[in-house]
Amino acid sequence: MSVDMAELSKVTVTSRPAPGTTMGRALRAEWTKLRTSPGTLGLLLAVVAGTTGLSATVAAACSGGTCGADVALTGVQLGQAVVAILAVLAIGNEYSTGMFTVTLTAMPRRLPVLVGKAVVVAAMVAAAAAVAVAGSVVAGEILLPAYHATFRPAAGSVLYLVLIALLSLGIATAVRSPAAAIGTVLTVLYAVPIIVSVVTDPVWHDRFEKYSPVSAGLAVQATGPDPLIGPWKGLGVLALWTLAALLAGAILLKRRDA
């Protein structure tokens, strides 16, 4: 078989490396991916609508003045479910459609892929959460006589939602099936706090309250006196859970066949 040398050299000349680092390209690719997924915009809007809507509803119901100021950010407890779904789908959709093999063919170094997804999801969720929390604060100012906006619960709530998103991403990376991942995350978000609340032994109840991801994380919203765990410390506990989930996801992703 004769080879047209002119054509052959053309092929090799054009395949010189393009600019950019592996990490930079992974970030750009993941950004394009999430941006062009039609579900993303809707979910981000749902984060804002769900969080602000629930916060405003609760604040309006409490306008008699019977509630404490901390109800102003109640909507975060709804927004977290939407944030979790968005983060789970960011990788779960790829597992369920088989597209993840295409991703890993394009970017065979797997850690940058996960880091890219984490950064992009965190950035999008942070933006939506900031709007959502701002909306809740405004609703509180208008509807709750006892409420005065303070920095820590508001900023902490944004960080809380970002951490929940990353926790969900880590879990979804580990378990692969989006349904299983969403089930696991919703259990962590809603079932665990219920179980903790019915533990009767006071020592164990306090321990769970301080070290389970959601109750510890939500301590950052506390405005009342004498919390079980300090607000930033509580958020730190959630951050450790998130780190553990991402690490578990990363290790499994690196070790197993795609």
Next chain:
Amino acid sequence: MILVNGIRKRFGAAVALDGMTFEVRPGQVTGFVGPNGAGKSTTMRVILGLDRPDAGQALVEGKPYRELADPMRHLGSLLDAGALQPSRTARNHLLWLAHSQGLGARRVDEVLEQTGLGGVARRRAGGFSLGMRQRLGIAAALLGDPPALMLDEPFNGMDPEGIIWMRGFLRSLAGQGRAVLVSSHLMGELQGTADHVIVVGRGRVIADASVAELLNSASSGRITVRTESPEAPGILAAAGATAAPTGDGGLSITGLPAERIAEVLHRHGVTFSELAAHRATLEDAYLELTRDAVEFRAEGPR
């Protein structure tokens, strides 16, 4: 270009690859053929670093695929045309892939035109027929203008027009000096397309030969001659051939090439109305080679 060396891979108790070894050379279409379960897809997944082999290695341009900085500029591949998010448009699917290789939107539009998808670029890929998805997969494989391409069953789901397009396309890619590896479980699909064939069964290579060699080996040199002459068998036997009547007025001859038979008969003044060499099809050659390698064979009625 692509070098596969002694790859072994087990999934639990099942041996998927059992010392798979071959090489894919530039400037030709190499067919990668074997029955279902022979290990074709697993081999491709190992080449791409998706599955880790238990032993052996696969190299693309001398390097493991995972170590290539922008792998799609070295090896373009299509494993599963359905592996995409159905809600994303064709163009956006290619766009994120381009970005992952440091390429831009202009290259995306080029490959869309090249594969005839320009008109449907902004439609959701989920609405595409399998044939259109195959084209989209080919477009993705071409993004990095790679010197080597690897396609798993690209003819699947294509209509006759699509198959003709695909054949011409594969030929032109090889004509540009690229190495093209194409898997199929139907040898017939590769006749007229592949220059070289690697036949696999039970996780290893059964035959690695040019299409011409493969056809010759399967043809067994049998030639039929149609003649009225009663002396013909004797004359041919004297020249060193074995002649047996076929039952319908012809002679089936082995032991001499067609040119020699014609010459001998001519020299003895024997007239004949037909002289045909039995050419095996690629399919015949393949069936002969894989007879023992088919994992699940239907048994006759008992």
